[in-house]
Amino acid sequence: MSDNTQKSASFARTLHAAFAAKVKAVLAELEADGTLPAGTQFGNVAVEPPRDPDHGDLATNAAMVLAKQAKTNPRELAGKITAKLIADADILSADIAGPGFINMRLSDAAWQAELATIAALGSDYGRSSMGGDAIVNVEYVSANPTGPMHMGHCRGAVVGDALAALLEYAGHQVVREYYVNDAGGQVDVLARSAHLRYQEALGADIGAIPEGLYPGDYLVPVGKALAAKLGDQFQNAPESEWLDTFRTESVAAMMDMIKSDLALLGIHHDLFSSEAALQAAGKPEAAEAWLRQHDLVYDGVLEAPKGKAPPEDWEPVELPLFRSTKFGDDQDRPIKKSDGKWTYFGADLAYHMQKAEKADALIDVWGADHAGTVKRIKAAVAALAEGEGKSIPFDVKLVQMVALMRDGEPLKMSKRSGNFITLAEMVEEVGKDVVRFTMLTRKPEAQMEFDFAKVVEASKDNPVFYVQYAHARIHSTLRKGANEGFSPSGKHNDLLGAEELELVKHAAQFPRIVESAAAAREPHRIAFYLYDLAGAFHTYYNLGNDKPEKRFIVAQQNDLTAARLFLASQIGQVIQNGLALLGVEAVEEM
Template sequence: MNLFTDIRELVLASINAMQADGALPGELNLAPVTVEPPRDPAHGDMATNAAMVLAKPAKQKPRDITQALAAKLAEDDRIQSAEVAGPGFLNLRLSPALWQKVPAEILKTGTDYGRSDMGAGKKVNVEYVSANPTGPMHVGHARGAIVGDAMASLLDFAGFDVTREYYINDGGAQVDVLARSVYLRYLEAHGQEVEFPEGTYPGDYLVAVGQALKDKVGDAYIDQPEDVWLADVRVYSTDAMMDLIREDLKALGVEMDYFFSEKSLYGTGKIEAAIDSLRDKDLIYRGVLEPPKGKKPEDWEPREQTLFKSTEHGDDVDRPIQKSDGGWTYFAPDIAYHYDKVERGYDLLIDIFGADHGGYVKRMKAAVSALSGGTVPLDIKLIQLVKLFKNGEPFKMSKRAGTFITLRDLVEMVGADVARFHMLTRKSDASLDFDFDKVVEQSSENPVFYVQYAHSRICSVLRNAAAQGISTDDATLAGADLSNLHEAEIALIAKLADWPRQVEIAARVHEPHRIATYLQELASDLHGHYNRGNKETELRFLQDDANVTLTKIALARAVAVVISAGLGILGVTPATEMR
């Protein structure tokens, strides 16, 4: 049930009737016609821009179209009134009977209320986290993991077929550095004194890996040259780090569907196949790039390279994909990886990148556009930095890593639910302050607490009603008589009715933070309604008349269901009581 969709369909049907009557021309694009809440709730329940967007192509005055459309809509019993506003906007007030159906629909549907078929089963690949497998993940990775995971859940809720994917960056030199660092811990496990050269990884997290390597191979690698052990230790170390990363992600409530290894692209012909696909489209050539904009580096010299003609697909400059010595650039395996995604048949690709990858966006979009012939869109979301505070001061030290706060530190200090919700309170490309004290504070200023308290407050109301012998199961509540609702209760229902629309908006623009924003607004409305009941007894959830109480708690329970559905998308467990 989506009231906004239903009323939009009614508006479109009325326009079609006006076309059939000759009041409007037949060839009109109705896609821009919207039905939304008015900016000022005093103006009505919904508003449509139909006349404003149709006036020019119809060669009519907006107000004339609005008046005719208002007359058509008024014929439907779902519309209580249709009022012309300004130069051509149309404000609608819905029949009370329509609002009365919403809580019952929510209680019958449960947390599936708001699910959409907007995605039509289209296949979407959401790639996120993709941290280098060289150590534990930090708080920056946590935000990317949470945003990506919530986005995947949101798209699934909106009817897409979603794959959660992690790209393992195990093809570069950093994994050799990891292997050398683990080897030093291996020697240490054998009782040797070791020093970590600059550029290696001295974190304590590798102590257990070095010990495990000793348990596996004994002294087989002692006093052996690097070419004897490097390849094996590289694989062993990467696997160990990925096990650590999987455990950390699981602690945050994140589980991937698929892990793709960068290393699998090398020596298998996959990079060559991707580049050949571009070459077949006449997008690969030998050429010389212009020097970087601004001050020319002292060591810069013009040299011929193999280039991808990315400017033909929206990039600023063409990009090198092969070095003058024949080796691949960093861009080449990324092209091959996304070619693999395209070949797997995805209809939409979404990448979650750190803010430091901003310069990579245009070239990657150009590559996917070229590889897919423009048929597969790529959306790249950048994750801005998280600034950590404790006791009002910047907080940086980690017991485990020594230099940064790990994802596991974060979960152990505040819990996965708090971390997930707070990381989604702002748009991903905006920096975010995370104060370890404030995010667990039981205050209306803390959005996590505020939403959880709304849910637990309703659970408390239901427990009290049950103690009075009133049935509180959803089936009973769905049958409650809501024919005599107060205007404040209608306003609360209107907020619930907006949930399916908010889901579709958030899914369409790939912004899961909108769900957190909606939940905060719904929680605010619930708390406001509850507090208003302290003065206006007719608004209290528990009344002397059991039938009236049933009506009130049916509405309260509907709010709890929607909060639970929203928290489910964010990966947060609803609280049933606050402690």
């Protein structure tokens, strides 16, 4: 058996997966003896912790969802299921609640064994094969290559990167993609701005930056590099002679800067796709031809702009229109402008078709200001799927902007950029881990404030500190134990009591949290979980302040201390695994 096969097989041994398998085995027995009809579908059967921990350790809806197929009432079916469940030595009780839910309490031995599973799997504890090696393309950041990364890009960058890591951990093959918008008018503005800095580098007095050009100091070194490379040949040349060269050179310089900024956050993409290259390769024309062949593009006239009256300069123009209303959009959308150039939507449609050729599913992480584009792009991908006769799941994650604060006061200006705080400035001040974790402490669709003072506070109200402190505290405890001659051991897990096993129960949630977060495409669930797990650890640790017998290290009780240190070590392992998914270091000292 290969290492990968062994690991894949071991994933199923985590506690929640194991007990879900036990429930399915009981259902298979009931199907075999005729209680359930042959061919009963078990797909909607869930086994998960009940909302109220007082109801038990696990609950299943099996009787509720299968009663109709069995042509019986849920409570009667639940009685037959529980009769078989309680025959398992690891299930202390199986009680019927309400209309037919089944609540189970597990043996201490089951939880103690889970600690050994965490230790055996190590960094693979929580890893899943649920993705089935499906190829998922995650496109994120995709900032226009016109300047350094700033806070408007940061949150989407972190969300996309954490989502990609989460999907990989859950068994998908992930392609991390960045779409370079290097074919629009903003790139011409960049080229003109770089040419101005080029003239400055050659000694010209450029004065104030003209309105409409990019004013940031970040273009000064670009101008110097161009002057060194090109000399003065373009200093007084007409724009037609230098625009293409300066566009290519300045975009390359900006992408180097963007990649460098992203690297500060530990973010690296697998693939950079150029819009200019897409158009040069004729991909939009191919997409238009394909769509016309499937009667999804036609020549028509756009409706007048909505309002009391159309603008005076508005004229009806026949344009190629995509039938996005067929897929739920409120109007058909042009894929070309009146001058024959591709609209942003037309180029983006071709780009998504290109992505779909090599992926089983697509995910885009966009800023919330792109919300109006979601429906039409989803329509385009739906059209592609329909035409190809296949399913291409497509999800768009919208990320709200972040308000930068310092001690409650808004921050806006940056000398380097001209009008915004750069990502590099943020990371330099508070560190990569603080930025990354903080970006995941709220749902991406929720508004967020990033207060430079609060995110570095050493308090429970600062989630990144609270979680990292839990991991550091664990390693401090392990070092203290080693200094006193104690070492962790899983040989005496039977000495762990109720309070300790509560910690195990929290840790054992991790594999199912990973799968649910991956299925929902929501990496922030990992951050929420880690905060709760850290809280559970801190609560138990603080218990020892009032009850010395509850400390991790208990003098002259070697076996008990070894068991508790083993417990602490495995809690630390789970925290480390979770932080790794978020791209945050699990520090051992603070």
